[in-house]
Amino acid sequence: METKFNIRNLFEAFIIILIIADLVMLMLITFTSVSYSIFVSVIYFDLMVCIILFFDFIHRMRKETDKKQFIKRNWPDIIAMIPFDIFALNPTYVFFARFLRIFRLARLFALFRREWKYISSFFKQTHINFAFGMLLFTLFAGTIIFYIVENGSNPSIHSFWDALWFTVTTMVAGNSNISPATYDGEAISVFMMLIGVSFVGVLTASLASWLMSKSKKTEDEREERIKNIETSLxxxxxxxxxxxxxxxxx
Incomplete structure (x- = not known):
């Protein structure tokens, strides 16, 4: 039996990626100081995610027979899809910035709760805890060490974010528009490149395998229902x- 990707499974994976990206960006503007242009970009990205979550919530609710029980069971999703931060773009609401930050923290919790069951299920099924941990460790440790080594020697490294950009692009793409200026920086970049290429490939293969297994499970359930109908007939x-x-x- 040929197994094909199920559109719903692909959409769920897309939702997980969007929410993880939204979580990272919201934490960025919550706990660090960023330029106004970056802040506005994050707000509009979050608005897009909220719109997608809203339509996904409506779609899932329409499939349920007991709508009240569904809402009671998934009430954090309602908080997760309310774009509180859009009010921060209006100067009239600057006074409420502190309250908006509290609501943002509540949304961060709701978003995390919304997708944690899918992420934990993904880790359990694919056993990629080590690969994901290695990528995170390399990302943070590599960024800090590269910044310490290159700061003052590399004219392209002006801040910690420049070092982070170098680390991300090196790990994901294998190269960056920022070049190391020291031998230590070159050694670190080679190490990050090897770790990134190896474990990003593992994550990609695991994600593909997970989607295939979910699609196969859906097809098996469909075939089982067809067999039950044929038996009943x-x-x-x-x-x-x-x-x-x-x-x-x-």
Whole structure:
């Protein structure tokens, strides 16, 4: 049996990626100082995510028979899809910035809760805890060490974010528009490149395998339902035949 990707499974994976990105960006503007242009970009990205979550929530609710029970069970999703931060773009609401930050923290918790069950299920099924941990460790440790080594020697490294940009692009793409200026920086970049290429490939393969297994499970369930229907039809046909024979005898 040929297994194909299920559109719903692909959409769930897309939702997980969007929410993780949204979580990172919201934490960035919550706990660090960023330029206004970056702040506005994060707000509009968050608005897009909220719109997608809203339509996904409506789609899932329409499939449920007990709507009230569904809302009661998934009430944090309602908090997760409310774009509180859009009010921060209006100067009239600057006074409420502190309250908006509290609501943002509540949304961070709701978003995390919204997708944690999918992320934990993904880790359990694919066993990529080590690969994901190695990528995170390399990302943070590599950024800090590269910044310490290159700061003052590399004219392209002006801040910690420059070092982070170098680390991310090196790990994901294998190269960066920032070049190391020291031998230590070159050694670190080679190490990050090897770790990134190796473990990003593992994550990609694991994600593909996870989607395939979910699609296969969906197809198996569909085939099982078809078999049950066929069995029921055969039973009905047999009962009709027996009833017909009894009527003929009478």
């Amino acid at each position: 055969q039973d009905i046909k047999k009962e009709i035949t027996e009833l017909s024979d009894l009527l003929k005898k009478e």
